Amino acid sequence: MDIASLLPLTTPRLTLRRFTPGDADDLYAYQGLASVARYLYRPAHTRERSEEVAAERADKTAWGADGDKVSLAVCRRDEPGLIGEVSLTLASAHAAQAEIGWTIAPGHQGHGYATEAAATLAGFAFETLGVHRLYARLDVENTGSVRVCERLGMRREAHLVENDLDGDRWGSEYIYAALAADLRAAGLDVAGSARGAGQHAHP
Ligand SMILES: CC(C)(COP(=O)(O)OP(=O)(O)OC[C@H]1O[C@@H](n2cnc3c(N)ncnc32)[C@H](O)[C@@H]1OP(=O)(O)O)[C@@H](O)C(=O)NCCC(=O)NCCS
Numbered sequence: 187m188d189i190a191s192l193l194p195l196t197t198p199r200l201t202l203r204r205f206t207p208g209d210a211d212d213l214y215a216y217q218g219l220a221s222v223a224r225y226l227y228r229p230a231h232t233r234e235r236s237e238e239v240a241a242e243r244a245d246k247t248a249w250g251a252d253g254d255k256v257s258l259a260v261c262r263r264d265e266p267g268l269i270g271e272v273s274l275t276l277a278s279a280h281a282a283q284a285e286i287g288w289t290i291a292p293g294h295q296g297h298g299y300a301t302e303a304a305a306t307l308a309g310f311a312f313e314t315l316g317v318h319r320l321y322a323r324l325d326v327e328n329t330g331s332v333r334v335c336e337r338l339g340m341r342r343e344a345h346l347v348e349n350d351l352d353g354d355r356w357g358s359e360y361i362y363a364a365l366a367a368d369l370r371a372a373g374l375d376v377a378g379s380a381r382g383a384g385q386h387a388h389p
Pocket of ligand 1 (some may be wrong): 223
């Protein structure tokens with residue numbers, strides 16, 4: 187399926203919309219920072235890489251095959267431009283397993299935007315895309331991301347010890363996961379607010 191017609195998603199304070207090539211400057215403003223790339227196991231983006239990424243993301247709205255990834259720009263409803271991104275990757279179409287990710291520009295962190303965006307994307311994943319289990323992988327030192335997972339009501343399922351190499355540092359990761367029922371129990375609105383939500387399509 188193509189989820190383009192189901193976008194944007196909205197939350198009380200945010201719009202989650204498709205990227206456009208014109209987002210390159212806003213994207214580079216945070217993806218170009220070493221502090222943002224610190225736990226992403228890759229270098230900070232160059233300006234050219236941000237241009238490529240914005241253009242690539244604009245076209246990626248397919249959902250149904252293993253590896254399909256949709257990234258959405260997180261925008262405040264009360265000001266222009268974007269403040270970050272959330273993503274959903276279909277790890278297994280057969281088992282309806284998806285990975286969620288989030289990044290918020292440093293100047294907009296500490297306001298609950300990552301949690302608000304992720305809760306709505308999780309709702310969309312469960313209720314509209316038919317995802318059965320949603321998981322996040324994060325560096326154990328990424329305390330901001332750990333707190334987002336825990337606010338969402340995700341369960342810490344695994345602690346992988348020195349399973350990756352980040353420059354010259356051995357990286358260890360947590361895997362957090364949730365089923366729809368877990369998020370409902372945490373009191374989050376997993377129904378989401380997608381335009382056109384209400385379909386229950388298996389990915
Ligand atoms: C991970 C990341 C998105 C977390 O951002 P964040 O702003 O801390 O997360 P939230 O948007 O959910 O904000 C939560 C904070 O806002 C505060 N807050 C303020 N107003 C709030 C509100 N209305 N609702 C909820 N929280 C609110 C909370 O108290 C919380 O602060 P605390 O963690 O000090 O207790 C951010 O650190 C980031 O982008 N890092 C770089 C990229 C990255 O590592 N991504 C994850 C890879 S796994």
